[in-house]
Amino acid sequence: MAEDAPLLELTDVKKAFGPVTVLRGVHLSVYPGKVTALVGDNGAGKSTLIKGLAGVQPYDSGTVVFNGHEVNLTNPRHAASLGIEVVYQDLALCDNLDIVQNMFLGREETSGGFFDEGVMERRTSEVLRSLSVRTVESVRQKVSSLSGGQRQTVAIARAVLKEAKLVILDEPTAALGVAQTEQVLNLVKRLAEQGVAVLIISHNLADVFKVADFVSVLYLGEMVADVPIAETSYDDVVGYITGSKTYERARA
Amino acid sequence: MSTKSVQISDAAPDPIADDLIGAGQEGTLLDQVRGYFSRVRQGEMGVLPAVGGMVVLAILFTILNPLFITERNFANLMTQSATLVMLAMALVFVILLGEIDLSAGTTYGVAMCAFVVLVSVVHVNWILALLAAFAIGLAVGAFIGFFVARVGIPSFVVTLGLFLGFQGLELIIIGNGGSYAVQVPQILAIMNSNLPIWGGWVLLAVMVAITIGTGFWDRARRKRAGVPNRAQALLWAKVGVIVVLGGLAVFFLSQNRGAVSDIRGVPIVVPIVLFILWIGTFVLDRTKFGRYMYAVGGNAEAARRAGVKVIAIRWIAFIICSTLAVVSGIFSIGQVGSVDATSGRDIVLSGVAAAVVGGVSLFGGRGRLIHAAIGAVVISMITNGLGLLNLPAGANYLVTGGVLILAASVDAISRLRSGGSLFSRS
Ligand SMILES: Nc1ncnc2c1ncn2[C@@H]1O[C@H](COP(=O)(O)OP(=O)(O)OP(=O)(O)O)[C@@H](O)[C@H]1O
Numbered sequence A: 001m002a003e004d005a006p007l008l009e010l011t012d013v014k015k016a017f018g019p020v021t022v023l024r025g026v027h028l029s030v031y032p033g034k035v036t037a038l039v040g041d042n043g044a045g046k047s048t049l050i051k052g053l054a055g056v057q058p059y060d061s062g063t064v065v066f067n068g069h070e071v072n073l074t075n076p077r078h079a080a081s082l083g084i085e086v087v088y089q090d091l092a093l094c095d096n097l098d099i100v101q102n103m104f105l106g107r108e109e110t111s112g113g114f115f116d117e118g119v120m121e122r123r124t125s126e127v128l129r130s131l132s133v134r135t136v137e138s139v140r141q142k143v144s145s146l147s148g149g150q151r152q153t154v155a156i157a158r159a160v161l162k163e164a165k166l167v168i169l170d171e172p173t174a175a176l177g178v179a180q181t182e183q184v185l186n187l188v189k190r191l192a193e194q195g196v197a198v199l200i201i202s203h204n205l206a207d208v209f210k211v212a213d214f215v216s217v218l219y220l221g222e223m224v225a226d227v228p229i230a231e232t233s234y235d236d237v238v239g240y241i242t243g244s245k246t247y248e249r250a251r252a
Numbered sequence B: 001m002s003t004k005s006v007q008i009s010d011a012a013p014d015p016i017a018d019d020l021i022g023a024g025q026e027g028t029l030l031d032q033v034r035g036y037f038s039r040v041r042q043g044e045m046g047v048l049p050a051v052g053g054m055v056v057l058a059i060l061f062t063i064l065n066p067l068f069i070t071e072r073n074f075a076n077l078m079t080q081s082a083t084l085v086m087l088a089m090a091l092v093f094v095i096l097l098g099e100i101d102l103s104a105g106t107t108y109g110v111a112m113c114a115f116v117v118l119v120s121v122v123h124v125n126w127i128l129a130l131l132a133a134f135a136i137g138l139a140v141g142a143f144i145g146f147f148v149a150r151v152g153i154p155s156f157v158v159t160l161g162l163f164l165g166f167q168g169l170e171l172i173i174i175g176n177g178g179s180y181a182v183q184v185p186q187i188l189a190i191m192n193s194n195l196p197i198w199g200g201w202v203l204l205a206v207m208v209a210i211t212i213g214t215g216f217w218d219r220a221r222r223k224r225a226g227v228p229n230r231a232q233a234l235l236w237a238k239v240g241v242i243v244v245l246g247g248l249a250v251f252f253l254s255q256n257r258g259a260v261s262d263i264r265g266v267p268i269v270v271p272i273v274l275f276i277l278w279i280g281t282f283v284l285d286r287t288k289f290g291r292y293m294y295a296v297g298g299n300a301e302a303a304r305r306a307g308v309k310v311i312a313i314r315w316i317a318f319i320i321c322s323t324l325a326v327v328s329g330i331f332s333i334g335q336v337g338s339v340d341a342t343s344g345r346d347i348v349l350s351g352v353a354a355a356v357v358g359g360v361s362l363f364g365g366r367g368r369l370i371h372a373a374i375g376a377v378v379i380s381m382i383t384n385g386l387g388l389l390n391l392p393a394g395a396n397y398l399v400t401g402g403v404l405i406l407a408a409s410v411d412a413i414s415r416l417r418s419g420g421s422l423f424s425r426s
């Protein structure tokens, strides 16, 4: 079944910065409609791995198969055109613009060269509703007036608006309180329910166990474990991350 | 927005369709007014402090010297402020990006020196000379844009260099101590002649028609998209304000204000400024270029990641600023009637001050052309009003400086109260 085929498959990906080898032949699969968590200690190479997918920092070697085709991700625009969206930790929103303006930044709806604000407003509303966002009161609020969770929501909704096939989230809950973390995790689930493949980086294993379907563990630039969340435990994952446990690939 | 303002009342023009999230457009006139004040309380004061300052100054100066409110002084104020209004609007284009153009004044100085020398010495047709002046503005903007946007030198440094260099260039073009009379009646007419009486009323009618036209155009498009419109009464209130204030101004200017001969009518410079203000605002509010100006000014990295060509936007902004500065220069020489080597030397900081007083943020990303225009009128009122009081020239600078700091403080404190930090960039 197509459902079982990964949307994204990395094989033997390598990346070095001069003498420092950061990725030493990494394998990773991400499935449509599923949340895959990418975990690993500081400096394990998580950010380097996703920068390659975003096209901002190409890999040295290895193959990337996206949607059944081998692709060479060398620039961000190419990645975006394939349907890969990265929601960075700094979110990259313009505080001085409102939600609608941020959602449509760079892809505004115009008619006759002038903005069609009504259409943009409606689409924004629809996308937020499709993600069951209830906390935003007005789509014309300035982003500067939003809470951290709401800002994260806007950033994720923007990926949905772009009809991304793969959404990569870099520590989306790192700066959030309990309630807002809950909201964002719900949003991540909602995203997967819409058929989007989600790759989420997190240091918070509690979050990982709440939303993820699969967990992939990077240890010093190598993928040491790659398990369905149902078949592993909190302690095991901690073990893989710290290198005190080894994962038996044969079991998978 | 308070929850109240998104409740639908019977008088709401279009109920919220389906299950849309509010946009602050819903509700009655009263809801809208309430929404506006809640935004003001949150620190989005917009043009309010500058307009308030304008009213206070007008009352103050009228009490101190009733000559302030005469027809003649009213018309004087318009022509006296036109140069600064134009320069402040030019500067908005770079200030919105968080940049600065310290050479905007001397840029027009160089362009005007070249213009007057071309006309008076080389005897070039004045229209060609004018085109040459605009070409100089354009070239200077492109030059600044290159060094700021491509090479990456801070605009403060590049334009400070040009500010100093252009003073020398003016001296070289004009000659030390030299001064040329402007011998082009069309240029002098901009500042010294008036529209016929009916012209003033036509101008007002056009403004009203444009307001109603764009108002209904927006409403029609929102309706087509299926999102609610503001109460129509709001549009009529806006039209009412324009009709009353504009009508008073035109009426006032239609009275004879000459001492010996009969002088009446709206100064020709007024429709020119209004036209540039309208076009500029339209572009900033309704086109991709305008939106990207705000985006780059707010968060250049976010804009870049969203696919905005940040370098091009910066570059174009400097070109627009320098080119509009030339318009300001034309107003200036039309008013003074001559050009010397100091043309445009002292005005640029007043232009920056005008923008800030009006509510444009030097951090970038926040402000509109109308803000700069009103700020410039406030500063011109100070000069004009204190002049009528025969105070020493020093008072003018002191008061202007005080108003600038006051305006910046009002803005910063309103933001602080609304929860932002004193140094917040938004
Ligand atoms: N541009 C670079 N030049 C040299 N070394 C780099 C560069 N980028 C990353 N590294 C190194 O690569 C290693 C992995 O970095 P990376 O940012 O991918 O880790 P990470 O897993 O995202 O860590 P964290 O959890 O702290 O975000 C680190 O040792 C880092 O110092």
Ligand SMILES: [Mg+2]
Pocket: A046, A047, A048
């Ligand atoms: Mg990282």
